[in-house]
Amino acid sequence: MPIPDFQATMLPLLQHLADGNEHDNAETHQALSRMFGLTEEEQQQLLPSGKAKIFTNRLAWAKSYLKRFGLIANPSRGAYAITAKGLSLLQASPPRVDLKLLQSLDADAGNQTDAYTGPLLEESPCGNGPMDDPFSQIEQCHATLEQALQGELLSLVRRASPAFFERLVIDLLLKMGYGGSYTDAARTLGATGDGGVDGVINEDRLGLDTVYIQAKRWQDSTVGRPEIQKFVGALMGRHSSKGIFLTTSSFTKDAREYVAAIPYRIILIDGQTLTRYMIQYDVGVAVHTTYAIKRIAMDYFDQE
Template identity: 50%
Template sequence: MTIPDYQALMLPVLKTASDGKEYKFSQLVEELADQFNLTTEERNELLPSGSQAIFTNRVGWARSYLKQADLLATPKRGFLRITQKGIELLSKDPIKIDISVLERYPEFIEFRNRKKDKNESLIEASGLESNLTPEDSLASAYNKLRSALEAEILSAIKDASPSFFERLVVDLLVKMGYGGSRQDAGKALGKSGDGGIDGIINEDRLGLDVIYIQAKRWEGVVGRPEIQKFAGALQGQRARKGVFITTSSFSKEAKEYASFIDTKIILIDGEQLSRLMAEHNVGVSIVGQYEVKKLDSDYFDNE
């Protein structure tokens, strides 16, 4: 049979998890493959990149979108379970679950809207626009994958321990060119604890200047008082530069305050943090690469 698309897999995924057990993702894939009576060839058929089985990839997308709608939860890495909302949806005996069903949930709408570019025409996450050129389609597909990855990164960061979060910040800053060696940077962060300052890291490998850091896993919006406290701590150290990193977001007042004070304070919220991690390959791995080629006119000009 034809390998089902990811939307056709949403209802089977949720039904499989309806017993309330925690399912390992690989176990879920095998159970669904059995339900659909997939052949060995169909189970092992790979994506064009050769990085993953098509069926596994599609089950992953179904799981990801169900999670964004809060119909599934991930109690621990690599596992999933159904939520109360998922149970309530199944109690209505739906014929199918697809993007149109997920759009009834504010959590999914928030996920979709969070990644939309306000300055360009929007491409719906349910599929690529039919009037796009191949290049546009490729770019849209890349952005869709990148947005999903960044959402997963941020979720993993929030589930991590405070000590791991500190190490994560060090890894990112070093990958971005700050702090000199990983060992030096690791010694700096988490050692100060002085009036709202979590650590100090070199701005460059020579240590010509330093940057003071506040790195906090935060649930609510970070307001102006927290930034004022950090600014005061910087002034107490006669510091000129600081970075405030959080897993949540900053209020409008906090951003305005940071923009007009003399001390340079950079605010990095959860979305920007996950974006920087993806950009600098921190906490992610490359599963496939594609090359887009064009005609070499110079080559043919010599004909």
């Protein structure tokens, strides 16, 4: 089943804590995973950044909001318990607990809380708006912006001159650790048009092995198996087994299946992969804005 959004976990979380005992994070995670019928694979799914598990992250946000609105407490590190306010809410048997309900409870009590100020309930241009926790929304927005950037980059690269494209490939490969010096990389990669190979570059800075390069700055045509076979034939003629085939378009299914079946190490880099590497290695892009997301440093407070 789909992984529940962080607001959908609020009521089950309160119900799990309803016995009044302290429950640690691991126990709570297991209990709510069973409640929602999540498979092990679903529990292990990661956010786009790959740095946190989706379900774990959403539970953390649910705990954060319930704690800030006074429905649960954090009596010891990594453990939570329900409060009298939380028990009172459960006794009212609400069909769902979410940010709107928490806001209304605060308003009814005449309180003003710092826990929530409104934007999370508005439509979001990224992710699922109020269904996603704030961190997921940030990651989804970042992914959306990066996809747009990839499209802009690919358009610019396809319109670039052959000389500029050659320099771009050199810059990228050097940033990725190939080629040794820029001068060596430029000289070897510039030896183009010879028997299906555009150039050769050192695999490492010491030049212990070489990798042959084929680069196609194509607009619409896809690279098929025949082009890859020509490249492999050129590698055989040079007694090499390693190559990078790079294009600004894409590869056909036959081309990819052929590469997967042969005993040669051929890396296929299409337009989408090329621009993703350009962003990853800061080639042709620059940082626009940096946001620092901070959290409590518990080690600092442990000294008390």
